[in-house]
Amino acid sequence: xxxxxxxxxxxxxxxxxxxxxxxxxxxxxxxxxxxxxxxxxxxxxxxxxxxxxxxxxxxxxxxxxxxxxxxxxxxxxxxxxxxxxxxxxxxxxxxxxx
Numbered sequence: 001x002x003x004x005x006x007x008x009x010x011x012x013x014x015x016x017x018x019x020x021x022x023x024x025x026x027x028x029x030x031x032x033x034x035x036x037x038x039x040x041x042x043x044x045x046x047x048x049x050x051x052x053x054x055x056x057x058x059x060x061x062x063x064x065x066x067x068x069x070x071x072x073x074x075x076x077x078x079x080x081x082x083x084x085x086x087x088x089x090x091x092x093x094x095x096x097x098x
Contacts, residue, residue, distance in 0.1 A: 026079055031056040044098065050091035058086040 035051040055061070062079035 026062050028061045029057060029059045030054075030061060044096060046095040046097070048091075048093040048095065050089075050093065052089050052091070054087045055083070055085060060085070 033053045033056055036048055038046055038048045041047055060079070060082040062081070063083045064081040065079055
């Protein structure tokens, strides 16, 4: 038995009747920050401390969007997977200048 994935009476999965940009996903909002501070240890050695934060607003941004049987019933498809929330990391770097 053939399955009609988008409910348009076509079994190929390509929606030709909806038109271009007919469906939208939830908005994607992302803000990444990086703070760095460089210190001179000696004349040829420098140290740098890094603080990095990803997805500062902690938004649930969609990674995958679900499909419905009746695509005409809803213009925005619900997300089935979301990207990770807020993350951060600390780094330390030493530079030796010859």
